[in-house]
Amino acid sequence: MRRMKLHTAGLLLLFLAAFGLEQAVAQQKPGYANSWINYGKPYVKIGVIKKGLHKITMTSLPKEFSSAAVDKLQLWHRGKQVSIISANSSEIVFFGVPNDGSSDSLLYRPMSSRMNPYFSMYSDESSYFLTIGDTAGLRAKATSEPVNVNAAALPSHDEKVTTVFQTDYSLSTVSPVRPNFFNSFFEIGASRTGKIVLSGVMHNNEFTLKNLVGGVENAKIKLLVHGRSNNDRSIEVYVGKNATSLRLVGTIRNSGFGGSEYTFNIKPGDVDDAKKGVLGLKSITTERSERFSLAYYDVSYPQAFDMTGLTGKEFNLKPAKTGFNRVQVKGLPAKSTLLDISNVDTPVVVNGSGENYMVNGTQGKNVRFYASNEITTVAAAKIKPLNLEVIEPKQPNYIIITTQGLMQGANQYAAYRSSADGGGFKTIILNVADLYDQFNYGEPSPLGIRNFMAYMLGEGGKTDKHLFLIGKSITHNERMTRELPDEVPTIGYPASDVLLVEGLAGTAAEIPAIPVGRLSAISNQNVLDYLTKVKEYEHNAIGDYGWRKNFLHLNGGKNTGEITQLKEFLSDLEPTVANGVVGGKVIPFVKQQPIAEVESVNITAEVNAGAGLITYFGHGSATVTDLDMGYITDVKRGYNNFGKYPMMYFNGCGVGNIFAGRFNPNPNATSDRITLSLDWLLAKDRGSVAIIANSYESFVSPSAQYLEQLYKNMFAVPSTVNFSIGKIQIAVAEAIISKTKDKYAVANIHQSLLQGDPALKLVTVSNPDYAVNSEQSISLYSESGNKTIDQSDSVRVAVVLENKGRFVADQSITVDVAYVGNSTVTKSVVVKSFPARDTIMVSFANRRDLDKITVNIDPKHLVKEMDLSNNLAEMDINWDMVKDMNFFSSANNRDVVPPMLHVRFNGTLPKDNEQLNPNPTINITLRDDRQLFADTDLVEVYLKRCPDSSCEFEKLSYTAAGISVDSLDNYSFRINYPTTGLVAGEYELLVNAKDRAGNFCTQPYQISFRILEAGDAGIKLVASPNPATTFVRFELSDVSVSGPIVIKYSIYSLTGALVEEKEFRDTAGSRKLDWYWNPSSSFAAGLFTYKVVVSGQDGQTLRQLTGKVVVTK
Structure with missing residues (x-):
């Protein structure tokens, strides 16, 4: 999130953007970009990545091409038929060029702001399409003008040597110094460019006027520079023989990150005798962050016709006043082909003699011709048969x-x-x-x-x-x-x-x-997982709609002012939630510390219970928000919202930026960790079903405007509340643009990215769903607080009614409430429709025979609802139990107590970072205050196979052999999970559990441990306390032996007399054992020695340990 900044150039920029858009759209009108295709004909696509002559062998083409009449072969490029140089039964030769990126201009506003003609934004490969036409294909014409050796040969052509730099992107996606504002369309000359040059640093580049004809004054240099910081600058342009003899040519005025072109003529003193020179650029701007870069420079000059040492070269002739001109190319390779490529789609073969050729000049037009003795055979990998079908x-x-x-x-x-x-x-x-x-x-x-x-x-x-x-x-x-x-x-x-x-x-x-x-899936499994969530969402897999009415509002902020501002804005949206068709309830979460650092927030319980919409307003990045709810896949957070997938809206810089190549699920990854929003969307059986978030920076004012319109169109505007989320986004854009075309508002519309299916109808449902709950909706009251129920002449029944579906105003709903005793008395109450919850109170004469209260919503089914199964409820009454009370409620029976979780290894409670035998058994016990059946769905076990964040927790399956699940009593069960294949190393275990009501244990169990090498005999023995008085505790640790062991210990007096000896077995093979020695009162104080022998089940001694202990009296 960023604060709004106002710029007076906004209206001009918007005008230019609109102008560029109209140009682009104009070029897309019928007949569209596919009008050149003759559907039903076979096509072969040919990839070309260099300029020159190319050859396709007939054997590399599908059979239908090799058997077709050669004259019917046609070649197409960018919608135009290209003249083939030659075609016969064995090969096809054509002149091809790589992709120059010229079509990228359609993505710029205005189109003319594409300033770098030497960079293609997406592709270097040009495509040619070979087909079999109904008529003869175009073939290159050839000139037949004989060489006139008496005519003076042209002395030179216009050479242009271009040096291009493409190390950086001019708008600096990786640098912290970047534009204050970004549009999504390309602008201000955006392209690849050279490395950053800082203020005061001379940036020199060499050039050579090779084979110069005439004076140096006929040479010129054209260059393109990009600003690389948010300031105005002056860039001095220098030229000279070398870096120490540069003259100042002029100054480029440039601003921000824009591109600027500059052209100047070279003077005779600017190059040395070898016609070499240096181009220098230096910014004299003193801004601390000042920087710029050079994208390219062209050196143009008259050059002799010379190909010595070259296999191919392009020559450029000025417009000729006469028809044919003689050109003599020195060093022309033998068997060269000369082509007039003034129009690259219709090249003309220029015939000649030796090094001499007659080139046809055209009045007022430059002539380009290309000479080469090289023909590139197109690789088979660049030849692809196509089946182009009409798209209806x-x-x-x-x-x-x-x-x-x-x-x-x-x-x-x-x-x-x-x-x-x-x-x-x-x-x-x-x-x-x-x-x-x-x-x-x-x-x-x-x-x-x-x-x-x-x-x-x-x-x-x-x-x-x-x-x-x-x-x-x-x-x-x-x-x-x-x-x-x-x-x-x-x-x-x-x-x-x-x-x-x-x-x-x-x-x-x-x-x-x-x-x-968009679903930014990277695998088919991602698509299928998301499809499953969509099905569950649209068909209400969990059988309840009420959770969609729960809204979570989270706001961050870096200081008290920001936190308060964002909190108040979200609060202003609450009436739209409560009074609109959703009739929802908002639970706010506000950042508590007015600091820039991230603050963690725990919304696990609310997410797991079900939230229809989670809205975040604050600061953020692709991987974290400043009020941090965390990744849905972070098992430590305990998220488990199966079937209750919220829509999410994030206002936070870059939270929706899923376009930076971040797909690594490893939480320890830095530059390529999967983004926060994508993690929530792609997660299987949890997370979100749709997300709207900014793909880059968020500004408070336009984001607030967008969110306000989003809430209105989703929950309040009658004409849009039934729209899909994609159509709602259109309505939001229309509402905003009708009021303002401010560049920040426009950019926010462009960059509010919808992740998920645009056809989803989110949060709201089509009809009401009136409900009553037997476990918490019905309460019985005495007639006054100072009387018991038995003492009252009448009793009052309170019923809490819920609407878990849409709020439809002005509906009337009948509710029957019945007093059931020796006979039944029913009273009907008519209530007006309500958004979320209402309470009715009904009085009955107290006959003191009450057995049950029943409630029936809309008994005649006059109202169309989402679900009728929740219209009935009853509360059983034990008269003897309630008669002495003045209040009794079904909510008394509601389960809100979390279960208790206990975890052990091999039956022993471990300490953190303890060392364990190979393949320990994990013992998990779950206990609750309500009836609890043995069910592995209630317990999730995760294992991390590293001691740090370099790997993730993985969920363990219950399909492994040897797992046992046993009920201990009606309220608890135990899972014994034997591990296998755990190599020696460090691990982390995480266990989370819930009861039948969905209450999760207070916090997951988490512990780190180390698995020892098999056969490691590093057994340790500690005797404590030492000195001792009444007892000595012996503890064996690191017993890394699988199977039963035998322990024999002996205690000796100072004289060597045996005072105690015992032997016992450990059948569990535990990695830690302890026992106690209680010195008899008959023993005198003094020094005692001990010996402990650990043996395997085969009797072989594994370890013998000795020591001394002092006993005092």
Whole structure:
């Protein structure tokens, strides 16, 4: 969370953003990015990562290509047919170029703010598509102009040598010095750039004007610098022969993290005789945090036509005034091919003689030609047959986009959503790689998804459609992997799934066109675990809706002012919760210490009991909030909310940032530990079912505005309370944008990430659910406090009624309350509908024969409810027991007492960090004040196989051999859990347990221990106290022997006389034993010696120990 900062440039930035968006959308209108595809035809995708001539052998293609007429072969690139250089029955040769990233400009606002033409944000590989057309494919034309050796050869071409730096990201995702504000769309020239240069440091780079023609004054340098700190700066530009002879060229004015271009001409004195020089950059800004970086520099100059030592080179000619010009290329490799690539899609073969060629100039246009004797054979791994199928846009209303690796889980998820139980959606599953091919010309980029959604919504409409992304995305720039393998990409950093669908199909700018949610799964099991939670949530697996009305409000803060501000804001939301359709109850948790450090909070009991919504407002990061509720998988916290999965809303910087490559479940991990929010979402049988959280920084004002609208649309606005959570997010965005287009509000909309299924209808339910509970709802009162029930002429019955479902105003509900004795008297009470709880009081004449009170809500079933099974309750009365009381309640019988847990090893109570024999048996005893059946579901056992945080607790299974579960009596049972395979080393055990009512023990049992090596004879003996008076306690420890042992001890006087000798067995093979020697009163005080012999069951002596003890009188 960050405090709001106001910037006057916001309106201008918003205007430019909107302008850039309109440009982008305009380029996505029909015929979309798939209009070039001839569906039904075979295609082969060819990957190209370098500029030049490429060859595909016919043997590397599917049979249908090798058998097809060669002239029908067509090659396509970025939606345009490319002229093939040559094609015959054995090979195809074409000119190809790598991905230049030019389409990335569609993700910038404005598009012109993509300033670095040498960096592609996502992919370096360009895709060419080979197909068999109905008509002849394009072939490269060839010039036939004979070489005119009498014509003067052109003296030079325009050479451009580019040096590119890509070590850093210009917006500094890893540096603590970063922009004060981030939009999710790309802006201000964002790209990869060079290393940081600090204030006052000269940053030098060398250049050479190789094969310069003419004067140095015809050379120029163009460069791009990025600011790397939040301040204005002046960067001086220098050039010279060497680092000690630099002249000041000029000054670049730059601000913040923006990019700035600068061009200047080189002077004759700026290079040495070898035409070498140095480019220098230095910031003269004195700001303490000042820094900048160099992204690239171009050196352009007239260069001779010379390819000596080269296999390929591009030449650039100025616009010619005449038709053909003679070009003589010195050092041209034998068997070179020359191509006019002024249009790379329609190259022209330039024929010549030796080193001489006639190149056709065009009035007013530059000519680019490429010469090379090298042809790259495309590797088989870069040739991929495709089956491009038409995607029907009108029918599907539930769209899943995933990766090939997660297709199994996605298929099962789609099957559920297609079923009647899952909503009867018309689902469609898309492999994101197919979307790249059809909607982004084969290039991995989020544009593949955005272009596809533009097609689906533009052609198929956007009514009632939902988009569910299943898969991870990494936009933390320094951690991104080129070509986005196994990713379902989002847009930008900070990441925004909203921008994948924002503004499409006529939707207003900044508003998502349809609901979108993401499950950042990394395995099919993640998908299936989440699907199970969704099914349980939607079909109320636990048979109770009341828990959804419980809201937890948590707020942090770094000081008293912040804590109070956030607390008051959350308090202001409580009436919406209590009086809206949910009729909920808020339990607040407020940070107690006004400090910046993290403060732990225990919400385990509330989460386990069930919470419909958990809202956090405070500071945070991807792994912790400053009021720390912890990870759901942290077994020490004891979270166990099976079937009661809350929605969660986090306001806290970066809590929703699941895009930084953090997927390591190890709690000791630092840079890549799984994020807090993702841990809660992916956890099996516990955790959350949906989460909204910011993917980057949170600011108080826009976050408060967003949360206020979220609560209103979920719980108060009649037109939206029945919406899915994804549609509610759209309503929230519309409400905010209708009032303000402030850049902070816009960014908050873009970055409020929904993790989970966007089609879920959360927290609220469709109908009321009036309930009465036999265990706690009914109470019997005497007619006054100074009379007993027996003394009263009348008795009063109080009934607590609950509404565990939706609050529907102006309903009337009849409640029958019956006094059951020798006869039954029933009274009906009509109550008005209520949000959560109401109490009625009914009086009856006291006949002193009361056996039972019964309550029946809506006996004629006139009200539509979620569940009718909880409409009946009764309280049995033992008249002899209650007659002398003035109050009796069914709540007296409610179980609120936690059970008691006892754990031992091999029957002995251990100390922390004790050493144990190999494979000890864990003895777990659970005792309660109520009846308790032997049930392993009540006890969870976890083992950590390391002494620190380098590993996690793992839950032990009850399927292992030798486990016994035995009832001790009606109130307790014991589990004997023999361990196997525990190698020597340090371990930690954690046991948590609950009773039948769900009360967990006060705190889990936790202990560290060490397993000794098998056969370790390091047995120790301690005699205490020493000196002694009336007794001596002998304790054997570290008895690392499995099986029974025999212990024989002997006590001797100072003269050597035997005064006591005993022998006993330890059949349990315990690792610690003790016994006592009580010196007889007949013994004189003095010094005694002892000998203890430990033997195995075969009689072999394992250890003999001796010592001395002093007895005083």
